[in-house]
Structures are given as C-alpha cells and as structure tokens.
Amino acid sequence: MITDLVVYLSLILAVCGAVATWFEINPYNKLIALSILIGGIMPLIIVSGYLDVAILVALIGPISTVIFILTITREKRDEF
C-alpha cells in the first residue's frame, strides 16, 4: 500500500518537474526543475525492476547537466 503511495507521489513529482521545466525562464531554474524530473522518474524505474537502467540513468543525469551548463555559459565565455 505504501509502495503504491510512493509511486503515485513520484509520478506527481515527475509531472510537476516537467511542467516547471517547460514554464521556467531562467536557465538555472530550468536545470533544477529538470533534476526534479529525473529524481521523480527514478522510483518508477526501481519499482519496475529495471535496476541496471536505474544505474545508467543515475550516471547519465549529471553528465547531461554538465553539457547543459557548458551550453548555457557559452556566450559568456565567447565574449573574452
């Protein structure tokens, strides 16, 4: 029962993160909302039993954040 509750809660978190990623304007706020989206879909993958997929998603998330940070700060770096 409590597992179902946590699954529904993580579903709500994933939807909230997706909507916030859509409507945020500041790119750093967008990245924070994207991180909440990734954290919201992780319990769904765990409950389904795909543990290797969960490990890969947990490793790929920060790498994609690094690449997003490089693209966000590109204009600042190109000025000099």
Add this chain to the structure above:
Amino acid sequence: MALLTDLVIPLAVCGLVALYGAIRALIERDIPLKLLYLNVFGFAISGSFVLLFPDILTIFAAVAFFVGTTLEANIIASACARESIPSEEQNP
C-alpha cells in the same frame, strides 16, 4: 508481512521529505536556497530506493544517484556563482 510493516514508516518519512524538498525547490526564488532543497530531495529519493525494492543492485543504484545528485547541485551552484561574481582577472 513483518518486513512490510517494518518498512512502512521509513518509506513514508522518505516520501514526505522528498515532497517537501521538491515543493520548496520549485517555489523558492533564491537560487542557492533552491539548490539546498534540491540536495534534500536527492537524499530522500536515494534513501527510498532500497526500501522500495530490496536487492543488491538497488544499493549501487542508490549510491550512483546519491553521488550524481550531489554533484549536479554543486555543478549548478559553481556555474551560477561564477556567472554572478564579476571577475577581475579577465578584464585587466
């Protein structure tokens, strides 16, 4: 059945802490405060993994997610701080 009844309260605490951290991270206006609550959210979610699916590989997934979310928040914080502080080295 005893295992299920034992895991109810820790899982509920992890879920509540995760919900609180996510709501505060989405609502706050200050970016360092948002990153602080993003860290709280990551800790609570990675704690709830092993309680949801007790297995050996779940521990590795939880460790990877814990390290990943902490590094992610610190990467965003360092980039935001580097942008907000005007640097004197590049403009001599």
